[in-house]
Amino acid sequence: MTEIWKFHATKLGEIFAKEQKITSLPVDPIEIAEKLDILVEPLPADKRGVSGMLMESNNNFGIMYATYVDNIGFQNFCIAHELGHYSIAGHYEQLMGNGFHESSAGFVSNEKYELEADHFAAGLLMPSFLFDAELNKHQSGLNAVESLSRQCNTSLTATAIRYAQKTPDPVAIVVSEGEIIDYCFMSDELKELNRLTWIRQGSRLSKNTVTFRFNSAPQNISNCNKADGETTLLDWFGSSLPYVVYEEVVGLGGYGKTLTVLSLEPIPDQESLDEEDELEESWTPRFKR
Numbered sequence: 001m002t003e004i005w006k007f008h009a010t011k012l013g014e015i016f017a018k019e020q021k022i023t024s025l026p027v028d029p030i031e032i033a034e035k036l037d038i039l040v041e042p043l044p045a046d047k048r049g050v051s052g053m054l055m056e057s058n059n060n061f062g063i064m065y066a067t068y069v070d071n072i073g074f075q076n077f078c079i080a081h082e083l084g085h086y087s088i089a090g091h092y093e094q095l096m097g098n099g100f101h102e103s104s105a106g107f108v109s110n111e112k113y114e115l116e117a118d119h120f121a122a123g124l125l126m127p128s129f130l131f132d133a134e135l136n137k138h139q140s141g142l143n144a145v146e147s148l149s150r151q152c153n154t155s156l157t158a159t160a161i162r163y164a165q166k167t168p169d170p171v172a173i174v175v176s177e178g179e180i181i182d183y184c185f186m187s188d189e190l191k192e193l194n195r196l197t198w199i200r201q202g203s204r205l206s207k208n209t210v211t212f213r214f215n216s217a218p219q220n221i222s223n224c225n226k227a228d229g230e231t232t233l234l235d236w237f238g239s240s241l242p243y244v245v246y247e248e249v250v251g252l253g254g255y256g257k258t259l260t261v262l263s264l265e266p267i268p269d270q271e272s273l274d275e276e277d278e279l280e281e282s283w284t285p286r287f288k289r
């Protein structure tokens with residue numbers, strides 16, 4: 001289960017989408033901002049280090065968003081993140097003391113207000129009431145993430161995170177740079193598996209993974225190359241459970257990072273395990289009940 005406050009922030013984004021009378025994908029955060037009389041402007045492309053800004057003067061609000069990553073999906077996410085600060089109770093009071101706030105959107109900050117705004121942005125741009133039906137139309141894996149990203153006009157990473165949150169399948173998505181893992185999101189179904197060591201932020205990639213080999217050639221990332229192959233739960237989650245892990249990897253271009261989608265062969269549900277249990281006396285249960 002996602003931590004409650006993150007879940008709550010996502011929910012606030014979805015409620016905001018409903019309030020703004022969003023009825024179809026993609027959600028356009030600039031259009032929403034304009035309806036709220038918030039001025040939206042791009043930052044110069046050489047301005048790095050911030051993903052966006054929220055500004056206020058005499059109750060007039062403005063949003064600026066980063067353009068150093070040449071990706072509409074990322075820019076949409078940055079704007080939606082600022083709408084989160086604008087909308088979530090308490091953010092204005094906490095963050096706008098100087099009349100402006102500089103952000104690091106995209107699940108890269110450890111600060112709670114930043115992460116709340118990120119989850120809000122995911123909920124706003126990919127609200128369950130529109131996203132789930134689309135998700136159901138797709139197969140598992142990177143293909144699904146790419147299709148949904150095109151439909152929602154969202155970055156691959158933001159879409160992948162939402163995919164991991166909503167899919168009924170046992171999957172994980174990992175964002176890495178070089179040998180280091182930035183973050184990992186696991187689906188609820190995968191979290192159900194016992195004896196997995198959850199991936200920590202800042203941990204190292206196993207040398208046996210497709211991602212490790214992929215990241216050792218920097219042009220793979222800048223050229224948005226792809227790779228795939230089979231790995232093991234041991235290499236990713238320190239578990240010797242006998243499941244095949246299918247690993248799909250894509251370079252994220254100017255973002256400088258790599259997205260990995262890990263899909264397990266379907267995990268049998270408890271009922272079918274029980275049935276097998278009855279058939280085979282020597283069966284040792286591998287799952288918590």
Ligand SMILES: [Zn+2]
Nearest residue numbers: 103104114117
């Ligand atoms: Zn922020």
